[in-house]
Amino acid sequence: MNAPSPLPVATLKPRKALPFFCQHPWVYDSAIKRISGSVNTGDEVIVRANDGQFIARGLINPNSKIRIRLYSWDESTPLDASLWKSRVHHALQLREHLFGDTPTSKACRLIFSESDRLSGLTVDRFNDWLVVQWTSAALEKHQKEIIDALVEEVSPKGIWLRTEKGIKTLEGLDIDDGLIWGEEPPRSMTIEENALQFHVDLIEGQKTGFYFDQRENRRVIHDLAAKAHVLDVCTYTGSFALNAASNPQCESVLAIDSSPSALELAQSNADANGLASKVTFQRSDAFDGMSELVEQGRKFDLIVLDPPKLARTRGGLKRAVKAYIRLNSLAIQLLQPGGFLLTCSCSGHVSPTDFFQIIAQASLEVGRPVQILQELGQAPDHPVIASCPETSYLKAFLCRVIG
Structure with missing residues (x-):
């Protein structure tokens, strides 16, 4: 019986091995010195340091910048x-x-x-x-x-x-x-979150159909919505808006989004939960809609700012930061003194430090002091693994305008 063929070996460049010994799972093509043997997408490979020391087993993709993804740091555990x-x-x-x-x-x-x-x-x-x-x-x-x-x-x-x-x-x-x-x-199917019913479209909805990562943060908004006039920007299918409106003491909610199909689903969610009388849905781009509200002199007690990912690549970070500053500046202008802002970024290329500085810059530009009350994040079914900081992608700051 023939022995199995040895696995291809990817040898790393000098001084490139430390992140992978620490179990970071992404090996970029720029870290690889050479690969022995021919490989196809999905093939298992052994990753070794420049001195030949075993690091991990991974799967290779010759077409991706993330050339190898690592799954096992035990040399005896195959990827099967x-x-x-x-x-x-x-x-x-x-x-x-x-x-x-x-x-x-x-x-x-x-x-x-x-x-x-x-x-x-x-x-x-x-x-x-x-x-x-x-x-x-x-x-x-x-x-x-x-x-x-x-x-x-x-x-x-x-x-x-x-x-x-x-x-x-x-x-x-x-x-x-x-x-x-x-x-x-x-x-169309209905799921339950925080005692509310939501219609979801698994076939054509954004991402996989619903944003579970904000579940705990929507509970925070529900609690803050008492006696509040609320603005929900980029409402998508209304999850933040309806969590706010479901507080019996909530005064009103204005929810804006640029997608007609999302707003149609949001309206059906409001109807299903008996909250249509409290929530007004408006089709508008986030920047234009908030600018118009500023021009009208509108004020809110609570604002949720949860835009889609604005920085999909590191090259787009500078442009995204400018957009985040603009959005947060508009939100701060629209708040009553003492009003609350939950501002979020799901852009992985925007770090928590970046986002803190974005809020500080927006506060400075508007000339209104902002307190950061709490730093929030993704729900526990989106855990962060210590070896890969990139898995901590959702930044959410609960803020208060004090002037």
Whole structure:
């Protein structure tokens, strides 16, 4: 019987190994000195330091700037179906501990890529359906084993594939959105969050259909909305707006978004929760809509500013920072003295320090002092893994204008 062929070896350049000994999972092409043997996307490789010392096992993608994603730092543990099954199991075990048999267990993130040691895979649960998103062409080559593990653990009715904008090009992914297992999801289904009902569209909605990462922050807004006139900017399908309006003492909510389809869904969510009389939805670009409100002399007691990702690449960071400063300046102008602002950034290239400075600059430009009361972040089903700081992507500051 022939012995198995040795795995290709990727040898790193001198002084490039430390992050990977510390278990950061992304090996960029610029860190690699040479690769022995021929490789195809999805092949397993051994990564070694310049002196030949073993570091980790990973999957290679010759078409991606993230050339190798690392999954095992044990030389004796291959990247096979057994490993993927174990990783899926441990990810789901965390959500079971977090949510038990509550409604949140049926509407949450089940697998969060690097944080669950499955770099390049995101899985969200919507009742009896799962939505899978690949951000790694290398890991996608192992789709069958991972889907089999999900089916065994969750027993869903169906699994739907969604692809993030731009990822196909960046990763060389040759896949199309659609059903990959079981039954197709209904075009409209209802999930429960914070005792509210939300209609979601898994097939055409943004990302995987709903932003679970802001769940805890929406509870904060619910509590602050007593006796408040609220402005929700970039409301999408109304989740912040309805959490505010569901406070019995909330006075009113104005929610703006540029997407007609999102606003249509938001209005149906308001109707379903009996909150339509409290919430006004307005189609408007965030910058134009807030500028018009400033010109009208409108004031609010509570503002939520949760724009989509403004910095998709490091090259776009400078432009994004200017946009964030402008948005926050407008929000600060629209607040009553003593009013509250929850301002958010989901742009991974914008660091917490960057975002702090953005708020400081906006405060300075408007000439109104701002207190930062609390630094918030993503919900616990979006854990941050210590070896990969990039998994801490959501910045959310609860602020108060004091003048």
